[in-house]
Amino acid sequence: MRIPIKYFGLIAEITKCQEETISFSGSFIFELLETLHSKYPELKNNGFQVAQDRALVTVETRLTGEEIALLPPFSGG
Amino acid sequence: MRYNRQIILSEIGPLGQEKISKAKVLVVGAGGLGCPILQYLTAAGIGTIGIIDFDVVEASNLQRQVLFGTSSLGQNKAEAAKKRLEDLNNTIKIQAYPYKLNYQNALDLFHQYDIIVDGSDNFETRYLVNDACILTNKPLVYGAIFKFEGQVSVFNYQNGASYRCLFPNMPKKEAVPNCSQLGVLGVLPGIIGSMQANEVLKIILGIGTVLSGKLLCFNALTNETLILRITKSEKTIFAILNAKDEFHKTHLNVDCKTAPTSISINDVFNKKNIQFIDVREADELPKIDLFDVVEIPLGELEHRLDKISLEKETYCFCQSGTRSEQAVAVLRKHNITNCYNIQEGASEIIQSLKV
Incomplete structure (x- = not known):
């Protein structure tokens, strides 16, 4: 499955890109996160939420192939 | 006007x-x-x-x-x-x-x-x-x-x-x-x-x-x-x-100070009144049999909270420390706050037990 992923805020600074498409054979969001954590080890120190097809999802959610977004909290004002 | x-x-x-x-x-x-x-x-x-x-x-x-x-x-x-x-x-x-x-x-x-x-x-x-x-x-x-x-x-x-x-x-x-x-x-x-x-x-x-x-x-x-x-x-x-x-x-x-979520296995050994949760899928290896472990895959955790004793400190682990970190977030979301993620994966945990 080819999965488009969007990165926001500090997460995009770590991945050094705003979006990418990765080929992935797993079925769940947490499996995708494990892959991303090994690709970008710095992700581990950062909290974020995951959205799939523009809706926030839990890590136990099954991947559908639709767009994933990694969303960190912002504090600035 | x-x-x-x-x-x-x-x-x-x-x-x-x-x-x-x-x-x-x-x-x-x-x-x-x-x-x-x-x-x-x-x-x-x-x-x-x-x-x-x-x-x-x-x-x-x-x-x-x-x-x-x-x-x-x-x-x-x-x-x-x-x-x-x-x-x-x-x-x-x-x-x-x-x-x-x-x-x-x-x-x-x-x-x-x-x-x-x-x-x-x-x-x-x-x-x-x-x-x-x-x-x-x-x-x-x-x-x-x-x-x-x-x-x-x-x-x-x-x-x-x-x-x-x-x-x-x-x-x-x-x-x-x-x-x-x-x-x-x-x-x-x-x-x-x-x-x-x-x-x-x-x-x-x-x-x-x-x-x-x-x-x-x-x-x-x-x-x-x-x-x-x-x-x-x-x-x-x-x-x-x-x-x-x-x-x-x-x-x-x-x-401002939130409780730390992750801990090294080496800091866990000397603790008393604790329980270990393996959040990997049932078929994942290596198994840990040197101490008591409750097996609850991450995907099922939210529905099996009754398996977790609230009187004990809970330590989650998995293959690499990623899913167990998510598991801790799930538990804390359900107000089980005395739980921690073991940074090391299962193989490393076994290694440190042997030393």
Whole structure:
């Protein structure tokens, strides 16, 4: 499955890109996160939420192939 | 005459203007976001506007905090903003609170207003504002920025999602830097703050679609806007309501420190009264049989919380430390707070047991 992923805020600074498409054979969001954590080890120190097809999802959610977004909290004002 | 251009909009009219003039809005923080919010709400004729900010105007603020000028340097921001806004509109009531919002003064203050707008610049205040809005049942118009990106949402509106439904726990203080460390282009808080003012007016007027249950993400470099759906977590909100009696006893600075989630296996061995949870799937190897382990795959954890003894400290592990970290977040979401993630994966745990 080819999965488009969007990165926001500090997460995009770590991945050094705003979006990418990765080929992935797993079925769940947490499996995708494990892959991303090994690709970008710095992700581990950062909290974020995951959205799939523009809706926030839990890590136990099954991947559908639709767009994933990694969303960190912002504090600035 | 002053409000003619908005009154002639059929969606507003004289009745809408009356609603605006009766509204009471509290803006937390008169900084990058607070300035445009305050400016537009004052100009629109919001009847009562409160401004709370303990900080003073510095030269480095002027690039984006457009209510202030050279003559405001060194003045308290709430008071300097009030002075400028009273010149902009002398027909409304503006109240300045030149001190820090905290757990002791928030509820009394929020009770006096209809809508709370968050223009603060730190997580401690954002979580305080969210929880106080839940306890006083006030809608919260949220905005936050990071470099060239912004987020906007409306929380706690007509029983909708709260900030904690989006981000349940406060990040570690050092994890996310702020504007003064990172830099920010002045127009970004101008855009995001204006969007917040827009949401405030929509709520008051009852027009359009309010950003409740949704998070708007804006990127100033690409002009891309993404709206994500947020699911309300009844449990999260209930936990805040349930802890109402504790609220005013909380101290802002103490609250900045969140409990650490991860620990090394080497620090776990000497602990007593603990339980280990293996959150891997049943077929994953190597198995650990040198101590008692409860096996609950991450996907099933939420439905098998009864297997977890609340009298013991809980230590989760998996193959690499990633799923177990998520498991700890799941447990803490369900108010099981004495749980930790073992940083090492199963093979490393076995290795350290052999030493």
